[in-house]
Amino acid sequence: MTETYVEALQDHGPSEFQDRDNASRRDGSGRPGPAQPTASPEDLRDIRQCLRGDGNSFRRLIDRHQQHVAGIMWRFSMDPDTHGELVGEVFIEAFQGLGSYRGQAPFEHWLARIATRVGYRHWRTQRRERAIQTVSLEECYELADRPLEEVAPDEAAQVLNRLLAQLPPRDRLVLTLRYVEGCSVKETAERTGWSETMVKIQAFRARKKLERLYRQAEEGEQI
Numbered sequence: 001m002t003e004t005y006v007e008a009l010q011d012h013g014p015s016e017f018q019d020r021d022n023a024s025r026r027d028g029s030g031r032p033g034p035a036q037p038t039a040s041p042e043d044l045r046d047i048r049q050c051l052r053g054d055g056n057s058f059r060r061l062i063d064r065h066q067q068h069v070a071g072i073m074w075r076f077s078m079d080p081d082t083h084g085e086l087v088g089e090v091f092i093e094a095f096q097g098l099g100s101y102r103g104q105a106p107f108e109h110w111l112a113r114i115a116t117r118v119g120y121r122h123w124r125t126q127r128r129e130r131a132i133q134t135v136s137l138e139e140c141y142e143l144a145d146r147p148l149e150e151v152a153p154d155e156a157a158q159v160l161n162r163l164l165a166q167l168p169p170r171d172r173l174v175l176t177l178r179y180v181e182g183c184s185v186k187e188t189a190e191r192t193g194w195s196e197t198m199v200k201i202q203a204f205r206a207r208k209k210l211e212r213l214y215r216q217a218e219e220g221e222q223i
Contacts, residue, residue, distance in 0.1 A: 039103040047107070051098060058098075061107070062091055068108050069115050075176055076119030078161060086122055090115045109190070116173070116191045123169040166213055171206035178203050 049057035073086045093114050101110055164172045177183045189196045
């Protein structure tokens with residue numbers, strides 16, 4: 001799979017690398033703020049070499065971070081073929097935007113933001129094409145009533161994914177990040193590019209919509 005990604009990237013050259021700003025971060029008073037995690041030396045080395053035209057360096061970045069990206073994208077699609085395509089899209093966009101990465105945060109955080117954007121775009125496309133499977137409330141109750149050891153993780157994940165898929169992509173995204181992945185409000189804001197206030201508002205609205213779906217199902221409608 002790595003070879004496929006690297007071959008696809010050959011036609012998408014990155015822009016010139018912008019070196020990391022080594023100045024200390026400061027708060028409003030001018031005092032140094034708390035130390036922030038930065039990119040690993042290995043990632044910075046491979047990024048610099050990649051931007052100088054070394055294709056093998058980006059292959060190393062893919063090998064180092066592919067599992068992390070694949071885990072994120074599994075939240076956005078559990079179809080093996082679609083999942084593989086989404087992972088590939090993340091690395092293509094990362095390669096194209098590599099020159100904008102400054103190294104002031106771990107590379108995997110930067111990749112996670114790209115992965116969130118790619119996954120959200122996929123959900124919006126699904127919504128437009130109405131390629132969404134419904135789920136009945138009975139399925140949810142039946143799953144909850146079974147002994148935990150009899151419920152396969154993949155089965156539970158599929159039902160949850162189909163349930164959340166009934167929501168608009170924006171609501172689905174905030175609930176997935178906050179309550180499925182367990183991201184904090186700050187982390188969700190960083191992943192989505194929203195303000196923390198917007199994350200709180202969107203999560204509140206999304207929970208209300210999910211409650212309405214349950215009420216509809218209790219009245220005999222399919223979610």
